[in-house]
């Protein structure tokens with residue numbers, strides 16, 4: 001598919017000029033003139049979402065500190081996916097199927113959703129943007145299914161970042177479809193060798209570095225000293241990522257996404273990626289709320305919801321200020 005078709009500036013601006021429902025959302029031009037929406041919560045936190053891929057590329061706390069990793073070599077030019085932030089993998093995770101790696105949602109132009117159906121639960125956030133993706137004729141040639149993918153990106157009262165996906169099968173001929181999915185989140189960390197992940201101990205996982213063979217994780221927190229590419233199965237709904245040096249813990253809460261992928265390319269893969277700096281593997285970790293092991297199947301008219309909530313809390317495992325067990329098992 002040629003990028004011009006996807007990104008003719010006229011159509012992009014037109015679709016992007018729809019009014020934004022939130023007073024704290026602003027549409028503007030980002031890198032290479034791509035449209036993005038900037039969310040600024042009155043309490044200080046902020047986020048940025050590109051319409052290209054409905055891709056969150058920034059999430060900052062109320063001190064203006066960036067919490068997501070985006071590579072200094074990231075390419076903001078279709079059809080390449082942006083390296084970093086939160087790419088959305090749909091309708092296929094990784095190469096689990098016949099489509100391109102991680103599906104096509106991350107390299108399509110989304111539009112502002114001017115008429116989203118109400119949410120079942122009232123969200124307290126006044127800082128949000130709604131985006132929508134529907135398949136183009138081209139998409140139907142590679143994945144012949146009618147769908148509406150609605151994504152709400154919101155900033156919560158405490159500066160939490162909430163992503164809520166609603167995917168509906170809009171087929172008129174009653175055809176069901178199945179898909180796999182991931183929020184491929186790149187967390188910014190101070191030093192990967194000082195990071196621990198809590199909440200995945202003793203779980204089964206598929207090792208992408210060993211032909212997706214199934215293993216069982218050992219009992220302690222996960223730490224990093226080499227390339228990791230694992231799909232943890234049926235995980236708890238809360239996972240904690242402790243950055244000791246930054247005295248910060250990311251808490252990932254997820255709904256409708258049973259699995260979690262943990263990825264760090266380490267040095268060799270880092271060198272092999274054109275849009276990734278050789279040393280950048282030291283400052284990022286992907287922990288991805290996902291549905292991989294059991295594809296989600298939607299009958300015609302059915303809708304699936306997948307939600308991820310990210311919080312960044314000051315912490316230090318050693319200082320006992322925040323015991324990950326309390327995080328994972330507490331309120």
Ligand code: TA6
Nearest residue numbers: 094101102184208229261263288
């Ligand atoms: O989520 C982990 C993974 O599937 C890895 O296998 C690695 O390929 C990574 O995603 C990045 O994929 P990308 O297509 O963005 O280069």
